[in-house]
Amino acid sequence: MKYDIAIIGGSLGGVQAAISAAKQNKKVYLCEETDWIGGQLTSQAVPPDEHPWIEEFGATKRYLDFRKSVRDYYRSIPEFKDEVRQxxxxxPGNSWVSRVAHEPKVAFQLFEDEIAEYLQDGRLTLEYFTVAVDSVVENDTIKSVTVKNLQTKEEKSIEAEYFLDATDCGDLxxxxxxxxxxxxESKELTGELHAPEVGDPYxxxxxTWVAALELNPDGDYKLEKPEKYDYFASLGVPYDNNLLFSWWMADAHTQKKTFLPMFDGEYEGKPLGLWSYRRxxxxxxxxxxxxxxxxxxxxQNDFALGNVFEDKDAKENLELSRQQTLCSIYWLQNEAPRVDGGKGYAVKLRPDIMGTEDGLAKAAYxxxxxxxxxxxxxxxxxxxxRNNDLPPKLVDSVGVGHYAIDIHMTTKSHSFLYDATYPFEIPLSSMIPVRMKNLLPACKNIGSTHLTSGCYRLHPVEWNVGEVAGYAAAYCIDHKVTFEELLTSELKTFQDELEREGVQLHWDFSKMSV
Structure with missing residues (x-):
């Protein structure tokens, strides 16, 4: 099959890339490994991590409109309280990690609604349960990619002028x-303060394999003891003498432990609890x-025992991460200490929230x-x-974002970091490969480092990257230009087009306190 643009991966960025390309009247192919598009927001079940200015600016117009659509969905629920609706x-969840925490199935439905017209008129072809397995490349140009349906095992060749890798692992x-x-990466390679002296690609x-849990004291919904429970329950953490399954966790500010209980205000001086974190x-x-x-x-369910790509045990590690989540739920139901001196909480899995049979997400985060x-x-x-009075205003900016450099405990060195950044921009040059002529990243796979991927991985930034990747591929087709020309002679014209589409290119620091 021949397309203008082929997008491998229906991640959050992949969906936005497909919409951008279809809006430009391109014939678009999109495939997704699960049966839900939307990646970290849907199939991986992670509410949006956002910056303080997100209600007004600091993301693409399409992202801001999506947030309004989420709230409109909840306003339409008859049982939603009027005083909140107004x-x-x-x-929706009154969480403290996100200003618009909502059910994954809601985001999935909104994305399905948004792409419906493109599917109907033929601009977009979407195939679920489908992954890339092979390719034909000539002279640094991808001619075709072979995709495989994981259910039927059928393979077919997809030809396109441009290919976008929108998988969460950079599988293409x-x-x-x-x-x-x-x-x-090593300090020698990147010059980064927090980079190790010797790099380690592993x-x-x-x-994290996310699960949906309901607080329900009206029945007994306890899991059977998972096979790996004793193993995970015995694991310690490298920063102190506590067990993984406890209310003590890493404090990246102090590199020591901090106490975070189940519920808000249970303990003096602890106004926030984990339950409301991603409610x-x-x-x-x-x-x-x-x-x-x-x-x-x-x-408690961050899986730091191995990797799920570039690792001979990748499949086993993926299953182990599921086991860790089930074990953490078993601990929560049976062994987790309560403030009253008892143990265990009345929680149950909610499969309907996730669109799965077991209440775990369709894919790992x-x-x-x-x-x-x-x-x-x-x-x-x-x-x-640490390095700037204010971040530089980039000549080739194609978007903005903001989040701390947030590194959860890693799989080999077990290091972790949470370090402040300024609101930053997304350089187009970080999306252009050094050699390939018709390949663009459209997810978390731009030219960042291990450290900066920790702040460029968040929902609004991935969305921005994907949205721009779709526009960039369409622009190159329409104007018959190369990536090099897009970065130079065509840059201003392309940026003007992005701004017309609602992509914010720079921060206005006069409106902000940073």
Whole structure:
């Protein structure tokens, strides 16, 4: 099959790339490994991590409109309280990680609604349960990619003028022979303050297999003891003498431990608890007394024992991460200490929230991807508050973002970091491979480092990258230009087009306190 643009991976960035390309009247192919598009927001079940200015600016218009659509969905629920419905800004789950924490199935439905017209008129072809397995590349140009349906095992060749890797692990990069990096780069390579002296391509951020949990004291919903429970329950953590399954966790500010209990305000001096951290249904927002639901993405189920790509045990590690999550739920139900001196909490899995049979997400949350070797590599010193009075205004900016450099405990060195950054920009040069002529990243696989991927991996930034990648491929087709020309002679014209489409290119620091 022949297309203008083929997008491998229906991640959050992949969906946006497909919409951008279809809006430009391109014939687009999109494939996704699961049966839900939307990646970290849907199939991986991670509520959006955002910056303080997100209600007004600091993301693409399409992202800001999506947030409004989420709230409109909840306003349409008859049992949603009027006093909440009438607010311009509210958080459906009243979480403290996100201003718009919501159920994964809601985001999936909104994405399906948005692409419906493109599927109907033929501009977009979408295939679920499909992955890339092979390619034909000539003279640094991808001619075709072979995709395989995981259910039928059928394979077919997809031809396109441009190919976008929108997988969460950067799976297309090795298949097409593109240059890429993984894990932690050395200080010599990047000059980064927090880079190790000796790099390790296998020292990556942990994955997390998220689960949906309901607080429900009205029945006994305890899991059978998972096979690996004794193993995970015996694991210690490297920063103190506590066990993995406890209310003590790493404090990246002090490099020591901190106490974070189950519920808000249970302990003096601890106003926040883990339950409300990623809560997506709050009883207080409804008139029918529906039970609260949170998404379990906590330190207790971060899987730091191995990697799920570039690792001979990748499949086993993926299954182990599922086991760790089930074990953490068993601990929560049976062994977790309560403030009253008892043990265990009345929680149950909610499969309907996830669109799965067991209540776990359809896919693991991937924090760190393979990353292209790009014309420009974004390094720690480009964004860190330690290095700048304000971050530089980039000539080739194609978007903005903001989040701390957030490195969860890694799989080899077990290091972790949370370090302040300034609001940053996304350089187009970080999206252009050093050699390949028709390949673009559209997810977490831009030219960042192990460290900066920790702040460029968040929802609004991945969305921005994907949205721009779709526009960039369409622009190159329409104007018959190369990536090099897009970066130079065509840059201003392309940026003007992005701004017309609602992509914010620069921060206005006069509106902000940084």
């Amino acid at each position: 607010k311009e800004c509210f958080c 990069l090795p298949i097409v022979g593109a240059e890429y990096r993984t894990g932690a 020292d990556m951020q942990p994955i 997506v249904i709050d009883t207080a927002n409804y008139t029918d007394g529906r039970k609260e639901v949170t998404l379990l993405n906590w330190p 991937i924090r760190e991807s393979r990353r292209i070797v790009a014309k420009k590599t974004i390094c720690e010193q480009d964004v860190s508050k």
